[in-house]
Amino acid sequence: xxxxxxxxxxxxxxxxxxxxxxxFTELISHYxxxxxxxxxxxxxxxxxxxxxxxxxxMKAYSNLEGFQGNSKFYTWLVRISVNEALMKLRKRxxxxxxxxxxxxxxxxxxxxxxxxxxxxxxxxxxxQEEMRGILDQAIGSLExxxxxxxxxxxxxxLTTEETADALGITIPAVKSRLLRARxxxxxxxxxxxxxxxxxxxxxx
Amino acid sequence: xxxxxxxxxxxxxxxxxxxxTLDAATRKELEQHVNDCPNCWVVxxxxxxxxxxxxxxxxxxxxxxxxxxxxxxxxxxIAAKKCGGHHPEAPAPxxx
Numbered sequence: 001x002x003x004x005x006x007x008x009x010x011x012x013x014x015x016x017x018x019x020x021x022x023x024f025t026e027l028i029s030h031y032x033x034x035x036x037x038x039x040x041x042x043x044x045x046x047x048x049x050x051x052x053x054x055x056x057x058m059k060a061y062s063n064l065e066g067f068q069g070n071s072k073f074y075t076w077l078v079r080i081s082v083n084e085a086l087m088k089l090r091k092r093x094x095x096x097x098x099x100x101x102x103x104x105x106x107x108x109x110x111x112x113x114x115x116x117x118x119x120x121x122x123x124x125x126x127x128q129e130e131m132r133g134i135l136d137q138a139i140g141s142l143e144x145x146x147x148x149x150x151x152x153x154x155x156x157x158l159t160t161e162e163t164a165d166a167l168g169i170t171i172p173a174v175k176s177r178l179l180r181a182r183x184x185x186x187x188x189x190x191x192x193x194x195x196x197x198x199x200x201x202x203x204x
Numbered sequence: 205x206x207x208x209x210x211x212x213x214x215x216x217x218x219x220x221x222x223x224x225t226l227d228a229a230t231r232k233e234l235e236q237h238v239n240d241c242p243n244c245w246v247v248x249x250x251x252x253x254x255x256x257x258x259x260x261x262x263x264x265x266x267x268x269x270x271x272x273x274x275x276x277x278x279x280x281x282i283a284a285k286k287c288g289g290h291h292p293e294a295p296a297p298x299x300x
Contacts, residue, residue, distance in 0.1 A: 021282050028274060033263040036270070050270055054277050061281055112215065115246050118253055123260075135261055154255050179219040186247070186254045193253075 013073045017064055024064070028057055031074060034156070035081050041151050042085035044140050045092075052088060056081040071162065078156055079166040082148065089144060112183065114190040122193035138188040142181055149174055150181035209237045214244045222252055 007030055015023035032053060039052035059080050060067075067076055123131055139147050152163040153174070164174045209217075214237050220226045221234050238244050 021278075025275065025278065028278065029271075032266055032271060032274060036266050037263040050273075053266075053270070054274055057274060058277060058281055061278065112247055115243050116250075117246055118250050122253075123257065131257075132261060132264070135258060139258075150258075155258050155261075157259070175219060179216075182219060182251050182254060183215075183247075185258075186251045189254055189257070190250060193250075 009073050010069070013064075013067070013069070017067070024061060027073065031077060032057075035077065038078065038081055038151060038156060039085045039088075041136070041139050041155070042082065042144070042148055043088045043092075045088075048085070048088040048092070052081060052084045055084050059084070075158060075162055075166075078152065078158065082152070082166055086144075086148070112187070114187050114194070116190055116194040118190065118193040119195050122189075125193075134189070134192050138185050141188065142184055146177050146181035146184065149177040150185065153178050154182070209233050211237075211241060211244050214238060214241070215247070218248060218251060221248070222255065 009027075009030075012023045012027050016027065035056055036049055036053045039049035039056075040046065043049050043052060056077065060077050063080075067073065119125055126134065139150065142150065148167065149163060152158045152166060153160065158166065160171055160174050160178075164171045167174070214221075214234055217226065217230065217234055221231065221238075224231075226234070238248050
């Protein structure tokens with residue numbers, strides 16, 4: 001595993017493009033965990049996520065010469081992986097197609113049901129495994145159009161523009177879906193993390 | 205905003221408020237609202253924590269056999285490229 005302090009993405013990409021296959025294996029080792037998590041969150045399946053992981057890196061390897069370096073290699077890799085993951089998702093959902101172009105009802109009020117403050121350090125209340133389970137389950141329960149945007153913006157930390165570009169949707173669509181996703185996750189997590197015996201009216 | 209923001213206005217702008225991408229005037233108005241409105245303050249604070257908790261979660265290591273399969277697939281790809289990738293088109297014979 002490459003040490004992130006010594007990890008120099010652009011140098012590795014330059015070496016890989018020049019035919020140094022070892023450099024490409026270092027890129028894999030550095031990013032495989034994040035790509036697998038991304039694929040798992042989108043497809044909600046270990047098996048599909050493993051396929052996506054492999055197909056994404058193989059595509060990246062085959063198309064490396066075409067990578068222009070206008071964006072970071074990781075952003076480019078994420079874009080490939082998202083496309084692969086969405087293809088898997090569409091294949092599986094034969095009854096109902098998964099479309100990222102789906103029109104969003106922006107006129108509808110944003111729903112906020114749970115208003116309760118959280119424990120100051122919810123991560124101390126749960127083990128890391130429990131915490132991971134809670135977060136994964138919450139993200140998995142979102143509609144794909146929301147969870148993909150949340151994943152790219154808030155987990156992978158792509159910019160709004162990069163997310164719009166990766167998904168082929170508009171910037172306003174990214175923003176409105178991100179807001180919905182964040183609020184829905186907030187609702188779900190409040191059930192786990194809310195401070196017991198406390199409610200907002202105590203502050204009034 | 206021409207009039208004082210409502211809770212609904214605040215919610216609509218919540219993402220941009222948290223991402224600090226609003227213009228200074230709108231931000232100031234929303235700050236005033238959230239400081240005076242306990243409900244909006246809780247929603248803002250717990251949404252911020254929601255984002256942070258996801259950002260702070262390190263991805264798990266992938267199983268060793270998954271990593272090995274990935275490396276094997278790459279080796280095959282490299283081998284295929286090395287065997288099949290060296291057939292540059294022959295220049296057209298100049299017989300004229």
